[in-house]
Amino acid sequence: MNNSRITEMICPIPLSDHPEITMAHGGGGRLMNDLIDRIMLKAFTNPILDKRHDGAAIAVGEGRLAFATDSHVITPLFFPGGDIGALSVYGTVNDLAMCGADARWLSAAFIIEEGFSMKTLWKVVLSMAEASLKTGVSIVTGDTKVVDRGKGDGIYINTAGIGIIPAGVDIAPSRIREGDAVVLSGDIGRHGIAVMAIREGIQLESTIRSDLAPLDSMAGDLLREGLDIHCMRDLTRGGLASGLNEIASMTDCSIRIEENLIPVHDEVLGACEILGFDPLYVANEGRFVVILPRENGDRAVEILRRHDNGRQAEIIGFVEKPSYADVLMISSIGSERIIDMLSGEQLPRIC
Amino acid sequence: MNNSRITEMICPIPLSDHPEITMAHGGGGRLMNDLIDRIMLKAFTNPILDKRHDGAAIAVGEGRLAFATDSHVITPLFFPGGDIGALSVYGTVNDLAMCGADARWLSAAFIIEEGFSMKTLWKVVLSMAEASLKTGVSIVTGDTKVVDRGKGDGIYINTAGIGIIPAGVDIAPSRIREGDAVVLSGDIGRHGIAVMAIREGIQLESTIRSDLAPLDSMAGDLLREGLDIHCMRDLTRGGLASGLNEIASMTDCSIRIEENLIPVHDEVLGACEILGFDPLYVANEGRFVVILPRENGDRAVEILRRHDNGRQAEIIGFVEKPSYADVLMISSIGSERIIDMLSGEQLPRIC
Numbered sequence: 274m275n276n277s278r279i280t281e282m283i284c285p286i287p288l289s290d291h292p293e294i295t296m297a298h299g300g301g302g303r304l305m306n307d308l309i310d311r312i313m314l315k316a317f318t319n320p321i322l323d324k325r326h327d328g329a330a331i332a333v334g335e336g337r338l339a340f341a342t343d344s345h346v347i348t349p350l351f352f353p354g355g356d357i358g359a360l361s362v363y364g365t366v367n368d369l370a371m372c373g374a375d376a377r378w379l380s381a382a383f384i385i386e387e388g389f390s391m392k393t394l395w396k397v398v399l400s401m402a403e404a405s406l407k408t409g410v411s412i413v414t415g416d417t418k419v420v421d422r423g424k425g426d427g428i429y430i431n432t433a434g435i436g437i438i439p440a441g442v443d444i445a446p447s448r449i450r451e452g453d454a455v456v457l458s459g460d461i462g463r464h465g466i467a468v469m470a471i472r473e474g475i476q477l478e479s480t481i482r483s484d485l486a487p488l489d490s491m492a493g494d495l496l497r498e499g500l501d502i503h504c505m506r507d508l509t510r511g512g513l514a515s516g517l518n519e520i521a522s523m524t525d526c527s528i529r530i531e532e533n534l535i536p537v538h539d540e541v542l543g544a545c546e547i548l549g550f551d552p553l554y555v556a557n558e559g560r561f562v563v564i565l566p567r568e569n570g571d572r573a574v575e576i577l578r579r580h581d582n583g584r585q586a587e588i589i590g591f592v593e594k595p596s597y598a599d600v601l602m603i604s605s606i607g608s609e610r611i612i613d614m615l616s617g618e619q620l621p622r623i624c
Numbered sequence: 625m626n627n628s629r630i631t632e633m634i635c636p637i638p639l640s641d642h643p644e645i646t647m648a649h650g651g652g653g654r655l656m657n658d659l660i661d662r663i664m665l666k667a668f669t670n671p672i673l674d675k676r677h678d679g680a681a682i683a684v685g686e687g688r689l690a691f692a693t694d695s696h697v698i699t700p701l702f703f704p705g706g707d708i709g710a711l712s713v714y715g716t717v718n719d720l721a722m723c724g725a726d727a728r729w730l731s732a733a734f735i736i737e738e739g740f741s742m743k744t745l746w747k748v749v750l751s752m753a754e755a756s757l758k759t760g761v762s763i764v765t766g767d768t769k770v771v772d773r774g775k776g777d778g779i780y781i782n783t784a785g786i787g788i789i790p791a792g793v794d795i796a797p798s799r800i801r802e803g804d805a806v807v808l809s810g811d812i813g814r815h816g817i818a819v820m821a822i823r824e825g826i827q828l829e830s831t832i833r834s835d836l837a838p839l840d841s842m843a844g845d846l847l848r849e850g851l852d853i854h855c856m857r858d859l860t861r862g863g864l865a866s867g868l869n870e871i872a873s874m875t876d877c878s879i880r881i882e883e884n885l886i887p888v889h890d891e892v893l894g895a896c897e898i899l900g901f902d903p904l905y906v907a908n909e910g911r912f913v914v915i916l917p918r919e920n921g922d923r924a925v926e927i928l929r930r931h932d933n934g935r936q937a938e939i940i941g942f943v944e945k946p947s948y949a950d951v952l953m954i955s956s957i958g959s960e961r962i963i964d965m966l967s968g969e970q971l972p973r974i975c
Contacts, residue, residue, distance in 0.1 A: 279754045284746035294740040299770025309768060312746060316753040317732070317763040329764035331729055333788070334687055342731035342784055346769045378682055380693035380784045381668070384735070389645040395635040395663060402667040403630045412668040413680035416782075417660060418697045419650025420973060426775040431767075433693055433731045433784030437684070622771060 285311040299622075301510025301556070302615025306519070324445065325523060327368040327506060330438060339374030341365055342433035348622050350397065350427055353467045354483030357430055358400030360558060360624060363487045364509070365434040366408045370492040371505045371561060373444040374436030376408060381432050382416040386425030397428060408487045410434065442496055446523035448503040453592040454570030455528060456563040458491060458577050459484065459585045460536035461513050465555035465620045466544045475547060481540050486559030486582045494576050495563060502573075504564040507557070509624055511615050514553040514600065516562060518614040521599035529601045530590030530612070553602075554615050556623045564592065636662040650973075652861025652907070653966030657870070675796065676874060678719040678857060681789060690725030692716055693784035699973045701748065701778055704818050705834030708781055709751030711909060711975060714838045715860070716785040717759045721843040722856045722912060724795040725787030727759060732783050733767040737776030748779060759838045761785065793847055797874035799854040804943040805921030806879060807914040809842060809928050810835065810936045811887035812864050816906035816971050817895045826898060832891050837910030837933045845927050846914060853924075855915040858908070860975055862966050865904040865951065867913060869965040872950035880952045881941030881963070904953075905966050907974045915943065 286307065297304040314323060321329045328341030343364040350357045362379065369376040381401065385394065405412055412432075463484040470477055488507060495502055508516045513535070521528045537552045545552050559582055563573055570588045577583030590602075600612040637658065648655040665674060672680045679692030694715040701708045713730065720727040732752065736745065756763055763783075814835040821828055839858060846853055859867045864886070872879045888903045896903050910933055914924055921939045928934030941953075951963040 279757065280750050282750060284743060286742055286746075288743055291742050293742060294736050294738060294745065294770055296738050296770050296772065299736070299768060305768065309766075312749055313732070313766055313768070316746075316749040317756065317766075319762040319764065321729070321762060321764040322766075326765075329729065329731075331764065331786070333689070334685060336685055338684070338689075338786070340729060340731060340765050340786060342733045342765055342782070343767045344733045344735050344769050344782060346735060346771050378672070378680065378691060380680075380691060381664070382693045382695045382782050382784075384695050384697060384780055385645050385650070387645060387647050391637055391642050391644060392635060392639055394645065395637075395667075398663055398667040399631050399633060405668065406630065411670040411672060413670065413672040413682065414677075414691055414693055415660075415664055415668075415673075416694045417650060417656065417664070418695050418780075418973075419645055419647050420697050420777060420780075421647065423774065424777040426771060429735055429769075429771075429780070431693070431695060431733050431782040431784075433733075433782075435682070435689070435691060435786065622769075 285315050296621045297617050300615060300619060301515050302617065306614065326372060328372045330372055337438040339369045339372035339436040339438055341368035342431065343368060344429060344431040345624060346429050346622050347624050348426060349471060352471055352483055353480045355485035356397060356400050357428065358397040359404040360485060361430040361432045362401050362404035363485060364624065365432040366410060367488045367507045369434050369436035370489040371507055372438060373442040373496055374438045376410045376434055376436040376489055378435045379410050379412045379432050380414045381412045384418050384420060384425055384429040386427055387419055387422045389427050408489055444502055444505060446504045446520050449524045449526060449564050449592055451526055451592055451594055452567050453503055453564050454567045454588050455530060455590040456570060456573045457535065457587055457589045458561050458583050460538050461557055461560055462537055462541040462545065462552035462555035464558040465623050466541050468623055469548060469620060470544055475544065477540055477544055479540060481544065484557055484559035488561055491577055491580050491583055495573055498576055500565055500569045500573055502563055502565045505561055507561040509558060510556050512554045512556055514612045515614055517600045525595055526592045527596040527599055527601060528590060529593050531603045532605045534587050534589040536585040536587060550619060553612060554619055556620060636666050647972045648968050651966065651970060652866050653968065657965065677723060679723045681723055688789040690720045690723035690787040690789055692719035693782065694719060695780060695782040696975060697780050697973050698975050699777060700822060703822055703834055704831050706836035707748060707751050708779065709748040710755040711836060712781040712783045713752050713755035714836060715975065716783040717761060718839045718858045720785050720787035721840040722858050723789060724793040724847055725789045727761045727785055727787040727840055729786045730761050730763045730783050731765045732763045735769050735771060735776060735780040737778055738770055738773045740778050759840055795853055795856060797855045797871050800875045800877060800915050800943055802877055802943055802945055803918050804854055804915050805918045805939050806881060806941045807921060807924045808886065808938055808940045809912050809934050811889050812908055812911055813888055813892040813896065813903035813906035815909040816974050817892050819974055820899060820971060821895055826895065828891055828895055830891060832895065835908050835910035839912055842928055842931050842934055846924055849927055851916055851920045851924055853914055853916045856912055858912040860909060861907050863905045863907055865963045866965055868951045876946055877943045878947040878950055878952060879941060880944050882954045883956045885938050885940045887936040887938060901970060904963060905970055907971060
């Protein structure tokens with residue numbers, strides 16, 4: 274492909290249907306996936322990117338590196354259980370952990386709105402420093418930009434991270450096989466509900482705290498114990514439903530889960546009812562799924578349960594032959610339901 | 625340092641003097657350097673970051689990687705000679721090139737404002753694809769966030785990049801020695817003036833085009849020819865003056881340059897007079913300085929002049945014994961002038 278051909282390419286999203294970016298294009302659902310598939314992947318196509326993992330696995334010399342990035346635009350900046358600083362470190366550490374990598378180095382890039390409080394900046398930066406220390410990553414390079422008042426929203430933080438993938442580890446959705454177990458690391462929906470409750474001013478019986486947490490030690494333990502992990506994915510924007518759909522779409526299989534096996538805290542369920550959300554689609558920041566051979570499923574659950582954040586780990590389903598839908602769920606009353614990707618926008622600016 | 629100590633640290637910038645972030649904190653001058661030194665470096669301190677290079681050099685196994693990041697918030701998105709897409713690729717490629725690295729992999733993270741035109745997004749993304757192809761880098765991972773109308777400004781793009789530092793290359797300001805030559809790769813001030821002219825609606829005799837260009841082939845040629853380069857720096861925000869000040873502040877030496885030797889296009893000079901700018905402080909996106917042993921200076925100039933963007937390369941000065949100022953300039957009338965870091969804000973949102 275020569276350069277003139279590139280700039281002449283026609284936009285693959287019909288501009289009559291989608292002339293403008295909408296909030297849903299960032300929501301983690303179908304429109305966001307469409308944007309990424311048809312715009313970003315189309316223009317930037319290369320074998321590493323086309324794998325569509327949370328991070329990129331790169332061969333360098335004898336070894337392999339993982340490379341991931343996330344921008345954080347969450348509002349409010351502080352929420353029960355965390356803040357944008359910790360989120361920006363754990364977000365990228367978790368993406369690297371999902372590649373089976375040991376996260377080592379981060380970049381930190383700040384887009385700050387004119388008039389932002391210096392004291393708050395310091396608080397956010399210290400929270401990043403603390404999160405880095407906890408996860409053993411070093412912030413080694415960075416950038417700071419300031420935009421005019423009214424052209425930002427306090428602070429946006431991007432981090433990119435590099436991790437080292439140990440020899441022998443090969444995690445990729447393409448390795449998923451019929452019969453594999455789907456293990457969920459804990460109860461779902463806390464992060465999204467914690468943020469929405471504070472944003473919408475909803476009073477709950479007790480404050481729901483975000484599940485924000487680093488996943489590196491749980492993922493690392495699974496690998497150190499020698500489990501043959503086929504795929505891992507953290508369940509951020511779009512929640513469990515979108516995560517499973519993204520995985521299933523990259524395989525020839527379907528995933529079938531059981532509603533009764535998915536842990537959801539009562540308070541989260543209650544808040545979801547008030548807000549009209551389905552917990553399957555609510556963002557998490559400290560939960561992930563592991564897909565691995567059925568015979569390793571129980572062992573994975575046992576290892577995850579050793580961790581504070583993994584006490585409620587469960588096998589929630591299995592990978593099956595291709596079916597009429599990518600993801601199916603047996604509901605609590607025994608009926609089968611298609612779990613589709615979110616089509617619109619549920620929770621804006623949740624991460 | 626344990627975690628509780630981190631979050632109790634007192635903000636090192638006096639909040640009574642600087643309660644809020646101002647545009648100047650992003651302007652590339654003294655306030656930005658203060659913010660980075662006293663907030664970011666203080667909180668994130670580690671041996672790699674503390675080197676304060678444009679990118680981080682990381683030892684991995686037998687080899688060394690360079691790691692750099694930049695967010696781009698330029699307005700307008702399209703300007704004579706380039707656009708935010710090409711800028712976001714070349715910006716990071718150039719930071720890696722300044723580490724002596726061969727740029728290989730990029731992440732791309734988009735913060736898009738609700739209502740942004742899909743057609744413009746596609747145009748920007750294609751420009752990134754073209755710039756990637758030209759510089760031989762692959763965009764291997766990414767992220768897309770959407771923020772509400774009025775909480776952004778069209779599109780902000782962050783890229784982070786990984787490059788490979790060839791064995792034997794050791795570029796660091798700490799290697800600068802008294803007597804070293806300071807080589808400038810071309811005429812200065814084009815990018816800042818190109819952007820400001822369009823933003824302020826200033827009519828010039830001919831349109832000044834940004835100097836936006838990848839520096840990888842020029843930097844690579846200098847290294848391949850075996851020159852013992854001590855330091856390289858691209859002259860973005862804050863221009864030549866800030867770049868030299870940043871370098872000098874990391875050594876025990878002063879830098880003395882000669883105004884007569886610094887190429888500035890007449891149209892740029894004219895526009896600077898209208899706008900009240902000093903070209904020494906105006907941002908470039910395709911110019912850099914090389915600091916290397918005096919005896920290699922002419923050879924470096926010769927190599928740079930082989931390139932379209934290096935035709936005006938010159939030795940503009942030398943590194944000297946420490947003096948009363950970090951950077952001094954012999955003016956065109958023969959007097960000596962201190963070239964200080966920019967103290968306020970000159971050109972907001974230029975990159």
